[in-house]
Amino acid sequence: MKTFSIALIPGDGIGPEILREGKKVMDAVAEAAGITWRWKEYPFGAEHWLKHRKGSPTLMSEEDMKELGTHDAIYFGSVGDPRVPEHVGQAGALLWMRFYFDQYINLRPAKLLRGVESPLKGKQPHDIDIYMVRENSEDFYIGLGARFTGNKSSETMELKRKLYKARFKVDVDVEPAGDFAYQIGVVTEKASERVLRYGFELAKKKKMTRVTVVHKANVLTKVYGLWIEKAEQVAKDYPGIGLDFAIADATTMWLVRRPEHFQVIVAPNLFGDILSDLAAATVGGLGFAPGGNINPDRKAGVSMFEPISGSAPKYKGLNKANPIAQILAGKLMLEHLGEDRAAELVEQATEDILEAGKVRTFDIGGTSTCSDMGDAISERLLQLKR
Ligand code: IPM
Numbered sequence: 001m002k003t004f005s006i007a008l009i010p011g012d013g014i015g016p017e018i019l020r021e022g023k024k025v026m027d028a029v030a031e032a033a034g035i036t037w038r039w040k041e042y043p044f045g046a047e048h049w050l051k052h053r054k055g056s057p058t059l060m061s062e063e064d065m066k067e068l069g070t071h072d073a074i075y076f077g078s079v080g081d082p083r084v085p086e087h088v089g090q091a092g093a094l095l096w097m098r099f100y101f102d103q104y105i106n107l108r109p110a111k112l113l114r115g116v117e118s119p120l121k122g123k124q125p126h127d128i129d130i131y132m133v134r135e136n137s138e139d140f141y142i143g144l145g146a147r148f149t150g151n152k153s154s155e156t157m158e159l160k161r162k163l164y165k166a167r168f169k170v171d172v173d174v175e176p177a178g179d180f181a182y183q184i185g186v187v188t189e190k191a192s193e194r195v196l197r198y199g200f201e202l203a204k205k206k207k208m209t210r211v212t213v214v215h216k217a218n219v220l221t222k223v224y225g226l227w228i229e230k231a232e233q234v235a236k237d238y239p240g241i242g243l244d245f246a247i248a249d250a251t252t253m254w255l256v257r258r259p260e261h262f263q264v265i266v267a268p269n270l271f272g273d274i275l276s277d278l279a280a281a282t283v284g285g286l287g288f289a290p291g292g293n294i295n296p297d298r299k300a301g302v303s304m305f306e307p308i309s310g311s312a313p314k315y316k317g318l319n320k321a322n323p324i325a326q327i328l329a330g331k332l333m334l335e336h337l338g339e340d341r342a343a344e345l346v347e348q349a350t351e352d353i354l355e356a357g358k359v360r361t362f363d364i365g366g367t368s369t370c371s372d373m374g375d376a377i378s379e380r381l382l383q384l385k386r
């Protein structure tokens with residue numbers, strides 16, 4: 001029997017309740033598929049920060065990160081609480097994990113499940129079945145730039161990644177003086193190649209025939225010029241899979257008008273952020289949107305699985321939130337751990353419950369609770385086992 005050691009981070013807002021249901025379903029699938037979990041829960045969230053780390057820009061210490069890195073995966077609820085500055089949960093937890101563990105893939109599937117209605121007219125189950133692959137280590141997310149008032153600024157900035165180190169020295173002379181800000185976006189050969197290759201490999205594994213590469217090379221010519229060149233090179237290694245380029249703004253339109261067109265989408269970090277929320281909306285909303293922050297090499301860095309919704313503080317403690325995004329994040333975790341059969345079972349059980357229609361959370365017009373949904377999917381899993 002395979003055993004996996006998993007770090008649980010319930011976090012803030014609805015995080016603890018949806019993660020509780022996610023864990024419940026993971027325990028059920030473990031029984032159905034013959035695997036064992038070794039869970040370890042961590043307190044990283046607002047209370048922890050207020051008590052032990054107040055004033056620090058990060059939610060976890062370096063030591064905490066090292067310990068997280070010893071697990072087979074991290075199963076994450078969500079962070080964000082009105083009592084803590086926003087950047088702590090964002091740059092100081094989410095982005096920090098992504099960069100620290102070199103989770104360079106952000107996999108965000110959007111699939112219209114049986115029993116869920118799309119806001120787009122006439123869509124049948126699985127008409128929308130998109131693997132959004134978002135680059136997760138660079139682009140406009142590196143946090144480098146400056147803001148100043150006056151007519152001069154001089155900055156030396158460092159970018160440290162597992163793949164490379166870069167130093168920027170930027171002098172600005174501006175006239176007339178005023179408030180001024182700039183932010184640097186970076187695209188490199190190596191980071192582009194690895195995420196594009198991941199997209200093509202995923203298409204191959206899922207027997208898909210097209211990879212759409214999103215860009216805006218018509219305007220951001222330097223960064224996305226390099227990006228599309230790498231896409232062309234990588235695509236040559238996959239003769240059976242079509243390479244399709246799509247400009248970011250047009251992609252938003254086509255995702256609404258003809259989502260069936262898309263199979264695997266590979267997008268730079270910022271466009272991927274925007275497009276993944278849009279894709280989620282087409283399949284029922286953020287309650288159905290899981291994400292994996294993945295380092296495909298399990299030895300090189302631990303991966304983290306989360307719902308992409310955030311902590312939704314206004315629903316905190318109401319046992320009302322839809323746990324399906326969290327449960328499907330668990331499905332992505334199972335795939336990452338090589339447990340494809342167990343992953344399939346999770347999706348099947350989820351769809352069976354949604355299709356039966358008896359248990360529905362408020363976001364899809366029902367009155368069932370978060371735990372009703374977790375219970376129903378777990379019970380269904382145990383039936384499927386037989
Ligand atoms: C997401 C979020 C994050 C992002 C924020 C909270 C830093 O929107 O995971 O999509 O922009 O990546």
Ligand code: MN
Binds near residue numbers: 277
């Ligand atoms: Mn986002």
